[in-house]
Amino acid sequence: MKVKVGVVGATGEVGRTMVKVLEEFNVPVTELRLFASERSVGKEIEFKGEKFKVELLTEESMKWKCDYFLFSAGASVSRKFAPIAAENGVTVIDNSSAFRMEKEIPLVVPEVNAYLLKGYTGIIANPNCSTIQMILSIYKLHEVYGIEEIFVSTYQSVSGAGHKGIEELLAQERGENVMKVFPKPIHRNVIPLIGDIQENLFSQEEMKMVNETRKILNDYSIRVYPTTVRVPVLYGHSEAIMVRLKKPYESLEKVREVIASGEDVVVTDDLITPVDVAGKNETYVCRLRATDERSILFWNVADNIRVGAATNAVRILLKHAEMNGKV
Template sequence: DKGYDYVLFSAGASVSKQYAPIAAERGAVVIDNSSAFRSDAEIPLVVPEINGDLLKGYCGIVANPNCSTIQMVLSLSGIHKSYGIKTIVVSTYQAVSGAGNKGIAELEEQERGDIRPSVFVRQIHRNVVPVIGDLLHSNFSTEEMKMVHETRKIFRDDSISVWPTTVRVPVAYGHSESVFCETVRPFSLEDLIREIESSEDVVYSEERLTPIEVAGSDLVFVSRLRGFDDNRFLFWNIADNIRVGAATNAIRIMKTHLGGT
């Protein structure tokens, strides 16, 4: 009722489902960081560098994608536009901060000797846990299916075949991804480097980068690019999941909308 221009939600899906429609009905542009509205066909799922055009003149709820999806589509956006994408096979190595402060606290407690898991389904200290989210009847997890549906929605291309495996690792900040991609049209490695380097908020590097080096950055970093032939390639993709994967994208949505109104 006070007439806010923008309202940002980051309090979980149940809170968003109850209160985000109320804020939108009062005239606010709502940017929601939960999974509540990402699959809704009537609500835009936005990474501004890719599909920010959806924000022009829009008023209502805007969904902020999953952290692992955001960094992957940013690195692939120029390649998808120029060569088309047929298949993506991605394995993620996701930091404990992706589960919130309680995820960091559990890792720290286990490092001090209390190895009882409560946030994660298995011990995370000196271990990796090969499931994030709930398991579905297909044996894919909810986190994995987010990457499937969100990638297609952001690229506006339901023909892309996405095969994800999401894994939790004992890292505080920074999601890493091993990405295999098959394109529709042929390329050279020089072509791919050019597309990656020209992509907004993406950095190509010849260095063997790790999450420690990128923590605190608002950029996505691509390294270890290599190709099998002129239609298939692999790369290593990393970003600070708290910044790129959530907070920064939400602010970029707001600034893009503000600039287009």
């Protein structure tokens, strides 16, 4: 396999990590181009020991006939530029929310629904970070027992709001009075709102978890009840999840085996916290408990920038390349 790759939003939290993960996963990139806004033109980013200069994102640059564009520069940038690349025959893997709910656009967690990539060219959407790590810990349960309902409370790190989210927490820690990104102080606090409140009183982030979970598992009967919360953690999202199954499980040990049979999922008796998963590409599950024969509870943690964005995008690239004869 040999691929030419463009990264849009290459200077951001996700973009920089995508470049790192391309290197760590040893993706055979023969040409790499990095794009961002005029703020970052000329900045250098290293890939496999070589320095690459960041270029200005323009409509013209989207006509570069590469194999993949990885986008992580926000929804409005994706809406404007991704279709130009796709019309030019390039496959775009987009981290933003711009296209996730469009019917014809595959929403992919490769461990779960990579089959959508076969024979497909165009825009592929990367799900929301909280959705990806939840899906990875439940998809095998859905295959084996069927899932009826999911109750989930998230504990999402400030890096989920991009670099500016990290800066706001650090500034507040230094005692500075800045409050631009989060609606309340985040230092020594938790905020039970991510994204705007919708007409149904759920937040945007909560509705992403509802709609994206159903689309990825291709089961619109699943009921999802999320509460999404921002916590003063730099990297790593956590989730307290309760799953109500359609069929009763045999034993908690069996449930454990089923969850652990998921790809890139680690079930452990250790106590896992966000600090433990920084830089890891797996989703961790611990504190597995049961109430009745159809209800189970657990704690789920993953690196939101990797599992929730960059690693998922690179895994999509690799699967797509493998399934479409680029290997």
